[in-house]
Amino acid sequence: xxxxxxxxxxxxxxxxxxxxxxxxxxxxxxxxxxxxxxxxxxxxxxxxxxxxxxxxxxxxxxxxxxxxxxxxxxxxxxxxxxxxxxxxxxxxxxxxxxxxxxxxxxxxxxxxxxxxxxxxxxxxxxxxxxxxxxxxxxxxxxxxxxxxxxxxxxxxxxxxxxxxxxxxxxxxxxxxxxxxxxxxxxxxxxxxxxxxxxxxxxxxxxxxxxxxxxxxxxxxxxxxxxxxxxxxxxxxxxxxxxxxxxxxxxxxxxxxxxxxxxxxxxxxxxxxxxxxxxxxxxxxxxxxxxxxxxxxxxxxxxxxxxxxxxxxxxxxxxxxxxxxxxxxxxxxxxxxxxxxxxxxxxxxxxxxxxxxxxxxxxxxxxxxxxxxxxxxxxxxxxxxxxxxxxxxxxxxxxxxxxxxxxxxxxxxxxxxxxxxxxxxxxxxxxxxxxxxxxxxxxx
Numbered sequence: 001x002x003x004x005x006x007x008x009x010x011x012x013x014x015x016x017x018x019x020x021x022x023x024x025x026x027x028x029x030x031x032x033x034x035x036x037x038x039x040x041x042x043x044x045x046x047x048x049x050x051x052x053x054x055x056x057x058x059x060x061x062x063x064x065x066x067x068x069x070x071x072x073x074x075x076x077x078x079x080x081x082x083x084x085x086x087x088x089x090x091x092x093x094x095x096x097x098x099x100x101x102x103x104x105x106x107x108x109x110x111x112x113x114x115x116x117x118x119x120x121x122x123x124x125x126x127x128x129x130x131x132x133x134x135x136x137x138x139x140x141x142x143x144x145x146x147x148x149x150x151x152x153x154x155x156x157x158x159x160x161x162x163x164x165x166x167x168x169x170x171x172x173x174x175x176x177x178x179x180x181x182x183x184x185x186x187x188x189x190x191x192x193x194x195x196x197x198x199x200x201x202x203x204x205x206x207x208x209x210x211x212x213x214x215x216x217x218x219x220x221x222x223x224x225x226x227x228x229x230x231x232x233x234x235x236x237x238x239x240x241x242x243x244x245x246x247x248x249x250x251x252x253x254x255x256x257x258x259x260x261x262x263x264x265x266x267x268x269x270x271x272x273x274x275x276x277x278x279x280x281x282x283x284x285x286x287x288x289x290x291x292x293x294x295x296x297x298x299x300x301x302x303x304x305x306x307x308x309x310x311x312x313x314x315x316x317x318x319x320x321x322x323x324x325x326x327x328x329x330x331x332x333x334x335x336x337x338x339x340x341x342x343x344x345x346x347x348x349x350x351x352x353x354x355x356x357x358x359x360x361x362x363x364x365x366x367x368x369x370x371x372x373x374x375x376x377x378x379x380x381x382x383x384x385x386x387x388x389x390x391x392x393x394x395x396x397x398x399x400x401x402x403x404x405x406x407x408x409x410x411x412x413x414x415x416x417x418x419x420x421x422x423x424x425x426x427x428x429x430x431x432x433x434x435x436x437x438x439x440x441x442x443x
Contacts, residue, residue, distance in 0.1 A: 045081030111277035141363030172250030177220035178326035
């Protein structure tokens with residue numbers, strides 16, 4: 001065990017807490033930083049961190065610290081974040097040089113999905129080998145509360161689903177209220193909680209921008225089996241999830257999906273889409289329900305093109321996907337109504353997923369050891385992973401030590417659904433380019 005170090009991290013609302021130790025034997029200094037994206041959206045990927053005396057290193061998240069001589073950086077999708085920059089522009093080249101430089105000791109992808117995004121982003125970078133030499137994957141960590149399953153005696157006669165997400169359209173709120181509507185139409189005992197301040201539209205990279213597109217979905221919040229809670233503090237969100245049969249994250253684009261982790265930590269399985277990082281921990285019929293969607297090569301949601309979000313064809317594609325996912329969900333949920341014996345193993349595995357893959361204690365121990373190793377490294381020497389100690393998080397939920405009676409499919413790479421016929425209209429070829437607007441932090 002090495003000496004206690006001084007590690008500077010960003011003092012933000014909550015994102016950094018998922019990628020740094022919750023508790024540590026080192027001194028974690030939560031320092032203010034300058035959000036340069038407020039000066040210009042083109043500067044979203046870089047920051048100045050408040051200086052501190054005798055700091056051993058900085059553990060950054062997403063934003064590259066320009067005033068740090070030794071740092072580790074965790075990222076959730078792309079690094080550098082240069083969505084509004086010219087790829088070959090001066091600022092983009094500078095940001096790339098900061099992570100190539102040996103002062104950047106580790107590049108930590110939040111998921112294997114993020115790693116694929118990074119490798120695709122730097123496929124033409126002549127210094128890719130320098131980047132991959134220090135590239136690893138570590139999943140986020142959460143506090144797994146010491147609570148029993150609040151639904152262990154529940155009969156599942158009425159299923160309760162809880163959706164959590166400020167971005168109502170992107171994260172699956174439209175799917176959630178359509179589930180409620182279909183439940184009424186089919187006389188199914190399903191109730192839906194919506195925790196959201198209902199952000200939709202132009203600033204969210206997945207959302208159609210057609211005027212009034214989301215109005216029909218917002219009106220469904222008035223259904224008798226829907227309760228809209230608005231924004232809630234985290235402890236209230238946890239309470240809702242704890243008393244639900246499923247947490248809903250039918251997302252069209254999530255860098256990870258922190259609400260799914262919180263749901264599982266409360267023994268509650270997740271009903272989610274098979275996009276981005278979710279397949280790394282959500283297994284259909286094991287710890288939740290995984291809804292298939294069409295993916296691109298890295299595992300992101302396929303769509304007619306982010307550049308065409310104002311086009312009627314994009315709106316129709318989004319609308320059709322919402323309808324398909326809601327219909328599929330209803331059919332899957334019928335299996336669990338009044339079947340507590342079928343719910344029980346899902347709840348048990350959801351909790352095991354949280355404990356096995358995301359517990360704060362094991363993550364903190366790993367990060368403490370990583371800080372020890374990096375502190376001993378000289379910034380004049382090339383950075384390189386320790387092959388024994390700098391291990392990546394698993395690509396899927398590990399099997400229980402005793403194994404399983406029913407083998408589960410293992411999936412290390414996303415399923416790419418064959419190309420569909422071109423949509424009618426004037427969209428032309430499919431665009432899978434990153435969004436112009438920066439992706440928000442928050443998983």
